[in-house]
Amino acid sequence: MAREDPPRETVVLLAAAPSHKTRVLDLPAVLTAFTTITSAHWAKTTAGALLEWTEPVDPGILAQRLRSIAAGPGHLTVHLAGQLLLHRGRNTLYLALSRTTSSTLQSTALPLQSLASRLRRRPPGSSTVFVDLVAEAQVWQRVRYTGFTLGPGVRLYGALSPPPPRRKLIEPVYLTALSRTLAEDPWLSPAEAHARTVAAGTLEGRMLIAQEPALHRAAFTPEAETGPSLAPRRNAPSDEPAHSGPPLADDPVLGLPAGELDHPDPHAAIIAAAHNGRYEQAAAAAAIWEKAALRSHGPGSAPAIHWLEVRAELAHLGGEPALSCRLWLAAARVRLDVGQNPSDPDVVAAVDRAQHQFHQIPPTGEAWQLAAEVLRLRQHVPSGQNRVLESLEARVAQLRTSASGGPTA
The missing domain is CATH 3.40.50.1460 (Rossmann fold)
Structure with a gap:
């Protein structure tokens, strides 16, 4: 034919x-x-x-x-x-x-x-x-x-x-x-x-x-949003001191330049939405960019990891320490899986941030579910901060006591 x-x-x-x-x-x-x-x-x-x-x-x-x-x-x-x-x-x-x-x-x-x-x-x-x-x-x-x-x-x-x-x-x-x-x-x-x-x-x-061509633009622009703004949410109260665990880095991941060629920097729009209290919209936009990075560059690629970490930072800004902790743990695992050393600054920073968010979670079942993974990664990825592991072990011990029904400290 x-x-x-x-x-x-x-x-x-x-x-x-x-x-x-x-x-x-x-x-x-x-x-x-x-x-x-x-x-x-x-x-x-x-x-x-x-x-x-x-x-x-x-x-x-x-x-x-x-x-x-x-x-x-x-x-x-x-x-x-x-x-x-x-x-x-x-x-x-x-x-x-x-x-x-x-x-x-x-x-x-x-x-x-x-x-x-x-x-x-x-x-x-x-x-x-x-x-x-x-x-x-x-x-x-x-x-x-x-x-x-x-x-x-x-x-x-x-x-x-x-x-x-x-x-x-x-x-x-x-x-x-x-x-x-x-x-x-x-x-x-x-x-x-x-x-x-x-x-x-x-x-x-x-x-x-x-x-491959996208049917809809993945770019996120605050002007395109017509829904009501979300009121800013505050971090849930924690029984831990404000500075327990490693401090957050001075240069948060959201500060990285985007450099996209076809539309405005998506980071700027996402950050603006988060600062205006529209955390869910900002997180949804970051998730779109993460999916695009996964399609274009594959799991474990630098763009995919970057957007995963953006989502983790947005969860922190939105007052969701448990979600932020989970996402930082995922970022650390991916970095290790693709061959980065435990001493690599990006790996250390991811675990530091995961632990910092872990310390902000109230002593509930969710904190206990995350405790083992945070402790395992912390033991594998030492921090440059003093007494970070000791602080984490003390928190895990406290959660274990709470989970067993014993007296809390």
């Missing part, structure tokens, strides 16, 4: 990297992969166009071209290879172009919002982007916590590489493996092509990306 005529598709091959010593991407290898992708595209006899832009110089001209292409009909597929830089003053990600340097970033590089904003105007699901990008150190640190996206309506697949050692070029291993995959079967769906690429490629040390 003959195939139906394929729908119109525009394919853009975009490779960008500085032409001077700050180039860290192996551009000849990118162009070789692009040649294979071009052959695979024509093998489909797709109605549409194939455009290849390599080493663009002018960000204004490139933005105009992207605007024109994104406004066209049919499906748009972009294969993007390049280097990601961070404009520290604007807190904005840029794609480095041929003449880009750190001091001329704003005038010589393409802000990724420019691409994301054009894709956002297209119908959800009508855009697919494959990326093979190298992140500078500050970008790599950021995306490890926040993930990487070009908007909820975009299929986004690919790999981000950390900065290489000095004088070493990064090979586009994801793009190379993808080109071979498409050459073997150009009719694969984007998800199938990505899955085969990951199975075939050598991608150790890279952050893998797999995002």
Whole structure:
């Protein structure tokens, strides 16, 4: 049975990297992969166009071209290879172009919002982007916590590489493996092509990306909320002194930057809702972001752990110490399960916060249910604070006495 005529598709091959010593991407290898992708595209006899832009110089001209292409009909597929830089003053990600340097970033590089904003105007699901990008150190640190996206309506697949050692070029291993995959079967769906690429490629040390279009935006904005505000709830009274257990860190997890490219920083909106007393709404929004991180990056990924810890902090702000304790314990367990050492500062901080919340729970059955797990993790993850374990053991002993019906201290 003959195939139906394929729908119109525009394919853009975009490779960008500085032409001077700050180039860290192996551009000849990118162009070789692009040649294979071009052959695979024509093998489909797709109605549409194939455009290849390599080493663009002018960000204004490139933005105009992207605007024109994104406004066209049919499906748009972009294969993007390049280097990601961070404009520290604007807190904005840029794609480095041929003449880009750190001091001329704003005038010589393409802000990724420019691409994301054009894709956002297209119908959800009508855009697919494959990326093979190298992140500078500050970008790599950021995306490890926040993930990487070009908007909820975009299929986004690919790999981000950390900065290489000095004088070493990064090979586009994801793009190379993808080109071979498409050459073997150009009719694969984007998800199938990505899955085969990951199975075939050598991608150790890279952050893998797999995002399907969302029907609804996951962003949380206080202005969109029409329900009544919730009155702030206070921590339940505790029989423990106010400062029992390890203190909360001075830099709460909610202070981490989000850096999402397609919408305002969700952290800012979530924090504002929590400070206005709308804890349930803030927690629901954080849960949406956690689910998105789990879909995009998988369990145990830095973005997924981050949003789990955001939920734990929101439970603390909302006066739910038992829930906060459970969530901090879960975060500590996940960090240990993915191979972090018990002495890792993030692991220690998670257990410290779990114990701090445990000390705020009234001496009820819920506190007793959590006691064994808090004590087990505390014994496995020593705190840097003095007499923290002794304080916890005393609380557990008190709860044990209460549970057995004996006199309380």
